[in-house]
Amino acid sequence: MKETKNIVLAEDNTTLSQLLKFRLQKEGYTTFVAQDGKQALELIELQKPNLILTDIMMPFISGLEVISHVRNKLQLQTPIIVFSAAGQEEMVLKAFNLGATDFMAKPFSPNELIIRIKRILT
Amino acid sequence: MNTTTINIIIQIIHYLFFTYAFLAIFSYIFLSLISASETIDYFKKNSFVNYKKILSSNIAPSISIIAPAYNENLNIVDNVRSLLSNHYANYDVIIVNDGSKDNSLELLIKAYDLVKTNYLINPQLKTQPLRKGVFKSTNPAFEKLIVVDKENGGKADALNMGLNISNSKYVACIDVDCLLLEDALQKMVKPFLEATKKKVVATGGVIRIANNSIIKDGKLMKINLPKKLIERAQILEYLRSFLLGRMAWSRLNGLLVISGAFGMFDKKIAIDIGGYDTSTVGEDMEIIVRMRRQLEEQNVNYKVAYIPDPLCWTEAPDNYKIFISQRNRWTRGTIEVLRKHRKIAFNYKYRNLGLLSYPYWLIFERFAPVIEVIGIIYFGILIALREVKWDYALAFFILAYLFTFLLSLGAIYSEELTYHQYKKKKTGFKLILISLLEPFILHPFILYAAVRGNLDYFFNKKKKWGKMTRKGMGNINK
Amino acid sequence: METFKILQNYFQQLPIELKLVWVLSAVLTVLAIIFTVYLKFLRNTLREKDVLSVKYQHKYESELLSYLFEESDEGELSNSQNEFIKTIQSKCDNKFKRKIIVETLLKLKNEVSGEIEIAIQNLYLKSNLKEHAYQQLKSKNWCIVANGIKELAQFKVKEAYPEVKKLIKYPKKEVRKEVELYLVSLFHFEGLDFLNNLKINLSEWDQIELLEELKNFDNQEIPDITLWLNSKNDSVVSFSLKLAKIYNKYETVETLLELLNHKNQKIRIQVIDVLTHLQVLDAKEILKNNFKKSSEEEQIAIFKMLENIYEPNDEAFIVENSTHKNFEIQYLALKILKSINEKTFNKLASESNYYNNNVVLKFVQNN
Numbered sequence: 017m018k019e020t021k022n023i024v025l026a027e028d029n030t031t032l033s034q035l036l037k038f039r040l041q042k043e044g045y046t047t048f049v050a051q052d053g054k055q056a057l058e059l060i061e062l063q064k065p066n067l068i069l070t071d072i073m074m075p076f077i078s079g080l081e082v083i084s085h086v087r088n089k090l091q092l093q094t095p096i097i098v099f100s101a102a103g104q105e106e107m108v109l110k111a112f113n114l115g116a117t118d119f120m121a122k123p124f125s126p127n128e129l130i131i132r133i134k135r136i137l138t
Numbered sequence: 139m140n141t142t143t144i145n146i147i148i149q150i151i152h153y154l155f156f157t158y159a160f161l162a163i164f165s166y167i168f169l170s171l172i173s174a175s176e177t178i179d180y181f182k183k184n185s186f187v188n189y190k191k192i193l194s195s196n197i198a199p200s201i202s203i204i205a206p207a208y209n210e211n212l213n214i215v216d217n218v219r220s221l222l223s224n225h226y227a228n229y230d231v232i233i234v235n236d237g238s239k240d241n242s243l244e245l246l247i248k249a250y251d252l253v254k255t256n257y258l259i260n261p262q263l264k265t266q267p268l269r270k271g272v273f274k275s276t277n278p279a280f281e282k283l284i285v286v287d288k289e290n291g292g293k294a295d296a297l298n299m300g301l302n303i304s305n306s307k308y309v310a311c312i313d314v315d316c317l318l319l320e321d322a323l324q325k326m327v328k329p330f331l332e333a334t335k336k337k338v339v340a341t342g343g344v345i346r347i348a349n350n351s352i353i354k355d356g357k358l359m360k361i362n363l364p365k366k367l368i369e370r371a372q373i374l375e376y377l378r379s380f381l382l383g384r385m386a387w388s389r390l391n392g393l394l395v396i397s398g399a400f401g402m403f404d405k406k407i408a409i410d411i412g413g414y415d416t417s418t419v420g421e422d423m424e425i426i427v428r429m430r431r432q433l434e435e436q437n438v439n440y441k442v443a444y445i446p447d448p449l450c451w452t453e454a455p456d457n458y459k460i461f462i463s464q465r466n467r468w469t470r471g472t473i474e475v476l477r478k479h480r481k482i483a484f485n486y487k488y489r490n491l492g493l494l495s496y497p498y499w500l501i502f503e504r505f506a507p508v509i510e511v512i513g514i515i516y517f518g519i520l521i522a523l524r525e526v527k528w529d530y531a532l533a534f535f536i537l538a539y540l541f542t543f544l545l546s547l548g549a550i551y552s553e554e555l556t557y558h559q560y561k562k563k564k565t566g567f568k569l570i571l572i573s574l575l576e577p578f579i580l581h582p583f584i585l586y587a588a589v590r591g592n593l594d595y596f597f598n599k600k601k602k603w604g605k606m607t608r609k610g611m612g613n614i615n616k
Numbered sequence: 617m618e619t620f621k622i623l624q625n626y627f628q629q630l631p632i633e634l635k636l637v638w639v640l641s642a643v644l645t646v647l648a649i650i651f652t653v654y655l656k657f658l659r660n661t662l663r664e665k666d667v668l669s670v671k672y673q674h675k676y677e678s679e680l681l682s683y684l685f686e687e688s689d690e691g692e693l694s695n696s697q698n699e700f701i702k703t704i705q706s707k708c709d710n711k712f713k714r715k716i717i718v719e720t721l722l723k724l725k726n727e728v729s730g731e732i733e734i735a736i737q738n739l740y741l742k743s744n745l746k747e748h749a750y751q752q753l754k755s756k757n758w759c760i761v762a763n764g765i766k767e768l769a770q771f772k773v774k775e776a777y778p779e780v781k782k783l784i785k786y787p788k789k790e791v792r793k794e795v796e797l798y799l800v801s802l803f804h805f806e807g808l809d810f811l812n813n814l815k816i817n818l819s820e821w822d823q824i825e826l827l828e829e830l831k832n833f834d835n836q837e838i839p840d841i842t843l844w845l846n847s848k849n850d851s852v853v854s855f856s857l858k859l860a861k862i863y864n865k866y867e868t869v870e871t872l873l874e875l876l877n878h879k880n881q882k883i884r885i886q887v888i889d890v891l892t893h894l895q896v897l898d899a900k901e902i903l904k905n906n907f908k909k910s911s912e913e914e915q916i917a918i919f920k921m922l923e924n925i926y927e928p929n930d931e932a933f934i935v936e937n938s939t940h941k942n943f944e945i946q947y948l949a950l951k952i953l954k955s956i957n958e959k960t961f962n963k964l965a966s967e968s969n970y971y972n973n974n975v976v977l978k979f980v981q982n983n
Contacts, residue, residue: 031677031724035732038685053223054355073193073225077355080279088277101190107227110278125730182759183790186766188825190726197824197858258979260943331821334851529630533637540644547651554655558662566659570652 021137022063023047026056026070026082027099036069039126043134053077057085065094067137069129071122072100072107080110087115095136099124148525155513162502163541170548172386177446177556180385184328192324193225199307199331201229201323202405204300205314206293211240215249217314220356222282226323230282232300233314237290243270246285251277257284263298263413266291272303293398294414294421301413304405313399313452317348317358322449326402329443336441339429340403342388342396343444344380346559347373348451358451361559363568368461370572371580372454377549381446381556388444392495394430396442398422400450407433418478420471427479427491434488448557462587469591472504507588514585539577546573665712672713676720679703684735704743714748722770740771753779758788765791769798777802784810793822800829805839811852812843818851827858838863845871850880857883861890869896876902885917892921900925904933912942919948926952931960939970950980 023045027033037047048063050056053074060068060082068086072079079098086092095117100107108119118132192198203221207214214233221231235243246252257272270287288299297311308327312318322343330338349364364370387393398421411432414421426442433440455461476499483500485492520526550569553559560569627638683700707713725736740746752764753776765783768776776798784795799807808826818826844856845868853875860868875887876899891899903910903918910918919937922930934956938949954961964971971977 029723029727031680031720032727034677034681035684035724035728038681042685052355052357074223077219078223078279084277084279101193105196110281113278123727123729123733126728126732127730185759186763186794192821192824192828195824195828197827197862199820256979256983258947258976261975262943328821331824332819334817334819529634533634533641537637537641537644540641540648543648544644544651547648547655550655551651551658554658554662561663561666563663566655570655 021045021067022065023067023069023133024050024056024059024063024065026050026053026068026074026079028052028071028074036126036129039130040133043130045133053079053082056082060086060092060094061090067133068094068096070096070098072098072111080107080114083111083114083116097129097132097136151516155509155516158509159538162506165498165502166382166545169386170382170545172389173382173384174548174552176385176389177381177552180446181556187328189321189324192328193227193321196227198226198228198324199327200305201226201308201310201327201402202300202304202306203229203231203310203312203318203323204234204297204304205231205312205316206234206236206296206300207238207242207314208236208290208293208296209238209240209242210314211238211242211245213315214242215245216356217317218246218250218283220317221314222280223320223356224318224323225320228306229323230284230304230306232303233283233285234296234300235285235287236292236296237266237269237288243273243285243287247273250275250280250283250285252283252285257303259299259302261302262409263302265295265299265302292416294416294418297421298413298416301405301409307405308402309405309408310400310402311398312401312450315453316345316399317353317356317451318400319358319449319451322400325445325447325449329441329445330402330404333441336391336439338404338443339407339433339440340396340401340426341443341445342384342393343400343402343449344384344446345376345397345399346448346451347376347454349454349456351451353451362562363560363565364456366456367572367575367579368458369454369456370568371576372461374546374549374569374572374576375580376454377553378545381552382545382549384444385446387495388442390490390494391441392490392498393442393444394427394495394499395423396426396444399452415478418471418474419467420475423471424475424478427475427482430491431479431482431488434482434491446556448559458583462583462590465584465587466591466594469504469507469588470595472499473592473595476500476504507585508592511585511589542577543573546576668712669716672716673720676717680720680724680736680739683739684732701739701743704739704745708743708745708748714745718745718767725770737771741773746771746773746776749773750776750779753783758786758791761786762788762791762794765794765798769794769801772802774802789816793825796822797825797829800826801832804830804833805837808839811847811855814847814849814852817849818855823851823855823858826855827862831862838865840867841865842868842871845875850883853878853883854886857886857890861893864894866894869894869898872896873899873902876906881911881914885914888914888917888921892924895925897925897927900927900930904930907933907937915940916942916944916948919945919952922952923948926956928956931956935960935964938964939968943976947976947980950977954980 021044023040025033025036025047027036027049028051033049037049040047045067048059048065050059053070054077056068056070056074057077059065068082070079070082077085079100083096083098086094086096096115097118097120098108098111098116099120099122100111101122111119117136120129120132203224205217205221210217218231218233233246235246252273252275254271255274259268259272266289268286268288273285273287275281275283284303286299286303288296291299300311301309308330310323310326326341326343329341332338347364347369348358349366349369350362351358352360352362364373384393401422407429408425411425411429413425415424415428418424430440430442455464476496479496482488482492483496488496517526517531547570550573627635630638679700683697686694686697704717707717721736721740725733746768749764749767749771752760752767755761755764761783765780768780780795780798783791786792786795796807796810799810801807838859841856841859844852845860847853847856857872857875859865860872869891872887872891872894873896876884878884878887888899888903900922903921907915907918922934926934931953934949934953937945938953940946940949950961953964965977965981
């Protein structure tokens, strides 16, 4: 039996997060949505997802802190894909330095995201 | 002295009081109308601005948030986290630990993986020296944070240290326990960037009272009206002062003060004029007055702007003791600043600053409480001498009360029609109630504090900042 | 009734000024009562509006998502999709609903690209939402006009061009700005033609918005900016300098070097910054020659340039200015000197009296 893969998505734009949740569901993934960094970390600790998607700019705990926490404090190797608004190269470098797996600039194509997710999760 | 002379003197005194009251009332109406117009204008111009573009832009100018801290260990970690999560690309946060006696520094070092670094400080402004040094984080997620531990020198001194350390073009000087909304920085920097004819040198933000509001994890979750009457009365007062007062002064380019809790400056100008004055308790007003004065002397075409958006939420005194202490300090600050810069009074060389702002502040802000108290004492004397014309007294008191109530209503309407922050059901009624009560439960204490302030200023030189006991803003779960 | 008579008598015998005061008080009381009562209605209306707004947001959000996820045959829309389009058309007349619909569309459109973005775009066009935007262009209220232009820009409605172009000389600058943003959003660099004849100043904020808009495109065809660099309008010069920096316009070096003599100091400093970014070594000689007559701000900019593109032959100049009274310049000078020639640096440090207990020197030595 095929195991369902869990994904935690940290994104505060509800329309976008719903869209991604549906899209991922179509591909057979279960998505847990968090509205901010703190919620994201709680979900990650609870659900132990196979993949983490996170926006960089979020209220209170930024996406960078999420990556840092997952890699350093939780010591997990879960793949992390980061989104960020275009033009923040510095942020992207920091994200990779902290251990992000991949990055997509906003606005991004959900289809392409799916392709990358599939590639990472197989 | 015969009775006719006494009568004439009494008449003159009455007319003087009457004229003063009349001018004050007229000025309030005038300022309210201008404020309303300016706020609506601001609203229209900014209703379709896309702030998101600026927030991620690398071309947007650099901003340093400077927050002095003294014995803030209760909430400093959460406050710093909140400051670090602002949605602006190009900024850093400078926390100046001003010789705190508690373990604020240790808490920060632990929470943010800080290590001591070698930092070359440009001593443009004279400050108290460093104590434990300058700290930065080893974690790239907290790269924006700089913590400076220095010997105690007071808020102005700490801000000057922040100015020395900052490498940014603009600085936002705030109180460390102020909650800044995510888009506060881009909204505050906009006036600087939009200006084409005048040079904007400083912008001020509206301070909102956060008492009883739900703040979770450094984010403003729900806005509630505070429970205590004194807190509610202050909300009303802030609304009147900001939405019906400061917006007008901004339009007239006559602002003399930007709240010390949240203000943004052009860093170079702030340093060029000498930074904050450490010898006054009204340093937030003093720097603006001095800045304007020097710019007038240099004939620069400048402007001090104001943003009506609710961007900064802070805790207001919730008991009378601390409230009086705070207002006492504000009074002494105002007196100190007005006396220090008395040269510009009625001086046409300083244009609006000297001919409009300073006189208004002197007559209707600094002296108003004094005149009111003198009026009350005079009234008391009349009562004792049984000289009171009760017809007149009754008629005028009622008129004055009604006028104050309507002004408060005006402030409430301004708020409802623009930002409508208090959404819960009974709040309208509560605001009306507090408008009716405020002249009795807040105003007398303001007068008392102002009198104490005057006395302390002239006779008691030992008072300084006083203590604002922190109740802590975070994690109020309701 | 008796009390009323008593009050009436009392009022009659009052002097005129008191009568006036009481009349005024009565007027104020009436106003106070009216406004107090109206406040309740106002708040209720606002509250209902908020509740409705949230309700509609959720409704349109889920309907939009259903629309986007319909399995459809190539190019053909399903029945329910057509239903949705019709629903939008019918709701269009209600300003409130229309606003929420457009907001919902944009909320998603701004975050995604590719198929889904195109689907949203087509939805906008098919459902005739753009007609209302056109209507807004004709409004007498400038705020509404600006909003209309903005919407047409966000949904990239090219056919609106003739109508929008007419508004380029609109008296209100907010509207003009929206026109400029529209032109740039749709026509990228060609949309910048208005810079050729621009008389008014482009504020920093405007420039940032335009540049951010331009960033959205893969820039193959960046036009020649020399014309703008030589503009009489300083804000246009400043804007093109930003373009030169962002898009690495090496071919403009000649013009840039000439601009080092521009009469506006801010421009000169900006030019130095761009030349630093483009690593134009030739600039150094000119700047070193002008150093003494330059203002302190320019001198700092020059040293920042040297910090980035120093060469061994700059050593003499650096040493000459290593005792400059400006803190920042002193620091940069010592730092650069240490990198160019550590021997000279150490010699300077030990031999010159000037550096006894000099904080800057100690810092450079230790870092």
